Amino acid sequence: MTDTASPSSPVYGAVEAGGTKFVCAIGTGPDDVRALTRFPTTTPEETLARTVAFFQEQPERPVAVGVGSFGPVDPDPASPSYGFITRTPKPNWSGTDVAGVLRRALGVPVVFDTDVNAAGLGEHRWGAARGLDTFIYLTVGTGIGGGGLVGGQRLHGLVHPEMGHVFVPRAPGDDFAGHCPFHGTCLEGMASGPALQARWGRAGAELPPDHPAWEIEAHYLAYGLVNFIVTLSPQRIILGGGVMHQRQLFPMIRHRVRQILNGYVAHDALADGIDAYIVPPALGDRAGVLGALALAREAA
């Protein structure tokens, strides 16, 4: 299979709809991104208008558009509110029909899912999850969110996962009150970028790699991963997002995961194979927008 298309082949549109910024692209795959733009997420009207304008200005018309969105969203194609951002704390965005606005303006099918399911799909098609049918893509940044495939299908259910809000045991001696407005001390409340900022008084990016912050961060992320491992039995876990730019976290998390599991799940992937089990996204920071492109290709 080649993902580089001839000029007459179909091209696809991609929207990474983030709470802070939107990224729009057109192309066919990682080696064939023909145009890409980024702009801040403002009001729904303005932001979606810029999204529509981007696609209308392209010389080629996409045959379908994929949207990986911040949430919570309605990802159920059978639901009347499919493609909506539902009840988000982000001002003005609750009840926004993202997929509908794009579909009506562009006249093409729109495939919509959570940002993390989209990123997972992109990693499945082109990145670190090729050939797997059950894996997790977790982003650790402004928030913590998780998605992926289970049995080859994007993970949905009652609504969609909210993996950042998993609860884990406290680190020994840690008395941080937690930063999640809903749950205080859930994983997002203890280990997201804003939690790091609140706990240490400066951003994670400003803390040196040997700062004690990272041992505590590794504690919470490792317990979160163990909880996902025993619940879903993923074949791999991909960790993306801004906090995971701190590459020193990877060996610390892997070590703690093995230590916590204590040999209970007998599989080499969780023993000597753990370096290939807990990995960064192969698509790097393009996992989100390329995931949206992979979503668009699902429509075809």
Add this chain to the structure above:
Amino acid sequence: MTDTASPSSPVYGAVEAGGTKFVCAIGTGPDDVRALTRFPTTTPEETLARTVAFFQEQPERPVAVGVGSFGPVDPDPASPSYGFITRTPKPNWSGTDVAGVLRRALGVPVVFDTDVNAAGLGEHRWGAARGLDTFIYLTVGTGIGGGGLVGGQRLHGLVHPEMGHVFVPRAPGDDFAGHCPFHGTCLEGMASGPALQARWGRAGAELPPDHPAWEIEAHYLAYGLVNFIVTLSPQRIILGGGVMHQRQLFPMIRHRVRQILNGYVAHDALADGIDAYIVPPALGDRAGVLGALALAREAA
């Protein structure tokens, strides 16, 4: 669809392979169990010989046998050790080829999965999970284990879930050391039947319904359920097993789950609909053996 077969229709075999007892049955469904037997789990040789003998003594030959087994197991049909109990702490059972012994002795296809995936499948076919495609069956008894369907498929992955070993925050003031030999204070270590016994010096069945044990039990089980909800987004959670015979736990767990989620996952099933969301198995204590029967029907 009717599951009551005419005399010439195929019948199916079912084996609920538990760590304490085996239950074998032959029939076509809950209203047509033609024979059933129970015996203690002793050595693999003796126990599997009794299982084979049960089916050989029946006037009808099953067209397929389903096995829902204690574990850990290998549930991957593509694996050379499919149908084995793998590395179990139970003496003598590690490396037992359960499915192979039955297949060779009986000469019929054997479908094999974890006890909880089987029970979930039974509830999906005949019980509390009819019409759902993503749900969890959790048993709380001698151990704690979970399975079910995700996207309509039995939940596998790297191996299979080990939901009892999820980690949750301690109950306020609780200093119990935990009873899991691998993890101490994981959910199974804090809330299984043996954990209740170790914590209170007597079995759960001997504690009155208003004993403080049940508030602590509800705390741990509710946090476990919340972790499963944010990870998998199940459409329903079915709670079976001996500890859940304490029916007072259901309203306590439902209340705590709502309290912990704090409205974050906006769905009626997790608000006013919670009585129909966290439920006992409709098949009661027959969920295991009927689940194995449902597995056998998958072969046909």
